[in-house]
Amino acid sequence: MPAPAHLLPAPPALTEAEQALARWEDDGGPAYEPRPGPQAGQWLRIAAALGERLPELAGREDVIVTCGHGTRSGAPAAFYPVTVQLEIDAALFAPLNPATIDPTRPGDEENYPVAWGAFTHEAAHAAHSRWTTPPPLRGTALDTAAQMLEESRAEHAHLSRRPADRTFLRSAVHALVLGDFTAQTPSDRWQAAYAAALILARRDAGILDPDETQPLEHTVTSILGKDLLETLAHIWTAAHTTADEDGQAMLEHARAWCQALGAAPDQPEPAPDPRAGRTGELAEAIGTVAATVTANEAGHRAAQARGDAARSARSRAKADRAAQQRQAEKTAEKVFAPGARPFTPQSQRGRGRRATSPVTGTRAPTPAEKTAAGHLARALRAAAYRERTVTVTASAAPPGRLNMRGALARDAQRAAGATPTAQPWITTQRRQSPTPPLRVGIAVDVSGSMRAAAAPIASAAWIVAKAAALTDPDSHSATIAYRRALTAITAPGRVPARVTEFDADGGGHSLADAIDALSAGLGLTTPGAGRLLVIASDGYYRPEEAAPATERIAALRAAGCAVLWLAFAPEPYPLPGATVLELTDPAQAAAAIGKAAAAALANTTP
Known part of the structure; x- marks a missing residue:
């Protein structure tokens, strides 16, 4: 078998036809210019690009690279140390269109691993085959x-x-x-x-x-x-x-x-x-x-x-x-900006007339609402309370309380000539565990079908906001009324002095954007607090409104935030992922929200 045809000292000798053409040119005849093959220009471009990449592989900049149909040695690729030439057969790039090949683009070689492998092999010869047979x-x-x-x-x-x-x-x-x-x-x-x-x-x-x-x-x-x-x-x-x-x-x-x-x-x-x-x-x-x-x-x-x-x-x-x-x-x-007008999300812009506020006014809280806020605050404080942690440690020396059994064991060990290992001094440390704060976000649907729930939710929003403020300085709640636009009823960190009343007479449902605003404003995805999202709605949404809201609910649940869906209509359509509570009387909303908030606090690890 002949020596490997792709590592020859120099290109093969000229054929008789090539020698005849050379004599013809020496005698003054016109130089022979072979008819370029199909896409010859592309292969010249590819050869030049391979020449640019060769120093990266071989550490040499003096090698001339050619790429065409076939090689002079007949091998798929060849390197000639004496003439410092490297040739590669264009057939190795098949079935790619040469117009799509760009070796100068990093990672393009992944599209033609066989051709690049042959090129790499010849580059290895160019870098390391520094000897020739005499x-x-x-x-x-x-x-x-x-x-x-x-x-x-x-x-x-x-x-x-x-x-x-x-x-x-x-x-x-x-x-x-x-x-x-x-x-x-x-x-x-x-x-x-x-x-x-x-x-x-x-x-x-x-x-x-x-x-x-x-x-x-x-x-x-x-x-x-x-x-x-x-x-x-x-x-x-x-x-x-x-x-x-x-x-x-x-x-x-x-x-x-x-x-x-x-x-x-x-x-x-x-x-x-x-x-x-x-x-x-x-x-x-x-x-x-x-x-x-x-x-x-x-x-x-x-x-x-x-x-x-x-x-x-x-x-x-x-x-x-x-x-x-x-x-x-x-x-x-x-x-939630002070004095903000209703905000229309990008997804709802261009639909219907200009957004108007559903807020109809404010009123002073009733004695019953004040009492309900106080009761809820006490319930929330009880749910947030954590027993003190007790840590008992033993030591060989004071401080601490002397345990006589341990002291006698230590004396016996010493009398027996053994190394004392008993630890008779007992120290008990009691630490008060921090109480987790509360985060409650309420999203209330104010489309036309929710008119009966407007007044009870307005009352519940004030009660929850007041109770959260009475529970812990770091506890916050917020309420957003949503239809096409979003309107803040209560805001994080601001305790309302009066009850904000609103009406439900709009169209559209921007629940996903309302959840985003409540989540960002209250930190509903941040652990360390009792977190609750309450959605008061009948669930009569279009598919393009329901899908993003469902994704937001799933994300909150995955982050550890409880999601409560309050339904009032005879046949509600709550979105999946939320805990559904059907109320026959909207006036029960405040008590239901308070109970869910207390449960969220009780289940929180601070």
Whole structure:
């Protein structure tokens, strides 16, 4: 078998036709300009782009890269050390349209891993194959053995600099190796050793995995025998540690290779022996290896693509949540600003007439409402109360209370000559646990179908706000009346002196935006407080109104915030995710909200 066609000192000699054309030009004839092939301009652009990327791979800027249909050596790719040229066959990029290929774009190589793997292999030669066989020895078995050992040595050296290129070198194994073996290749000793040098040596270089190369190893072992294969493995392992410029050492490795196989180093490589084994056996085994590697790499890329997609989805979701949070904070600022007018969210703008406030006026709280606020405040304080924590520690010395049993045990240990381990002094520490604050957000539907609930919810909003203020200075509540626009009835941190009354005569339902404003204004997603969202509505929403509100409810529940849905209509349609409480009398709303708020406080870990 000839030396690897993709690592020749210089391009092949001119053909007779090329020599005739050269003589024609020397005699004064017009220069021959071959007719450009299809998309030739694109391949010139790609070659120039590959030339720009080559210093990144090889650390050299003096290599000329060409890319076209076929190569002068006939190999898929080739590097010529003497002329410092690298060529790559455009067929390796199939089936991509060359117009879509842009090697200057980072990551574009993922679209053509086989071509990039062949390019990387030749770049490895450009970086590390710093020696050539002396001209008198070219074409000999020694030359062939040296060049085959150089294949895995160059890739091994390349991986020490750029380990991430392993996946591309693996993808190109089929293109770089399988072409050297055909169905007519006999299974003699020289060919089997050649196959081992191209595949098993790549395993030991860290490019292929042992389970992938097992079919060829089994075939080669049956031909060469275990001892001879181990001898050859020692040779290619030694070659992997040889310096880039040490051509003499590589030739010595090649000489040992020839001696192990009984081949004359200064003669051409042994002719194929058609009597040795079944023809095509090596090609079949190498094909199995290449197919396995290709399948493994495809699976790896698919898994990586799924992982990238998942990470991208998580990043988009995180960005969406951050954007939603920023928008919620802006909405809360507009809704709860002192003296703010009704705020119409972007999703509701352009629908109907200009938003008007549902607020009809204010009134003084009734004695019954004041009493209800006081009762609720006491209930909330009781729910927020936490027993003191008691910590008992033992020590060998004061302070603390002396435990006589422990003291006697310590004296007995000392009298027995043992090291005293008893700790007779007991210290008890009692600490008051902090009481968690309360956060209650009330979203009340003020569309036309909720008119009967307007007055009871207005009363409940004042009662809850007053009770929260009486419970803890850090406890807050807020109420928003929503239809198309959002109107603040009570605001976080502001205790209303009067009851704000409102009417329910509007259209539309901006519940999602109301939840956003309450969540941002009260911190309903922040742990450490008793958190409750109350929605008072009949649930008669359009699908585009219900879907985002359902998402907000689910997010709050996931964050640990309780969600209570108060329904008053005979046939309500509450959104999923909330705890539904149907009230036959709207006047029961304040008591229901108070009970749910107390439960939220009781279940809170400060």
